[in-house]
Amino acid sequence: MEPTVSLGVLNISDRASAGVYADTPGQACAALLREWLRTPFTLHYKVIPDEQPMIEAELRRMADEAGCGLVVTTGGTGPAPRDVTPEATVAVCTRLLPGFGELMRSASLRHVPTAILSRQTAGIRGRTLIVNLPGRPKAIRENLEAVFPAIPYCLDLIGGPRLETNEAVMKAFRPPG
Secondary structure, X not given: OOOXXXXXXXXXXXXXXXXXXXXXXXXXXXXXXXXXXXXXXXXXXXEEOOOHHHHHHHHHHHHXXXXXXXXXXXXXXXXXXXXXXXXXXXXXXOEEOHHHHHHHHHHHHOOOHHHHHOOOOEEEEOOEEEEEEOOOHHHHHHHHHHHHHHHHHHHHHHOOOOOOEOOOOOOOOOOOO
């Protein structure tokens, strides 16, 4: 089957973008999407530094030009001065979905007390849902597992692409009817 939808993964990391270390967060996120989705998709993937104008530009490009229905960011959600992913997300979105960040922090608190330091959020740009995730593969899985059941229905509601999950490993929630 030919890919029918476009999805984006944007890893935001000064060190990974400079080649100081491997891009494991972005690759972990892409692997989860391949595992959980039954819908064929084309993946738009990029690694960039923690620079707010660059993050904003790439989020706009993935949403507006590449037509990604879902863009997932990894990294840049902590309290450090260079962690600006949430600010970039807020700047490019027309509507915020604070429940995503609330649920992700709640899920992370079961594993680490420092989850309260995380500032990830989510928002809508046109027909694109943008979701911020932390930068560690283990935390990416924990956070994305918490919110992913709502993502396909959210995309339905905003006029994005229809995503079907591999229900053996990830069940999406859609109301009956």
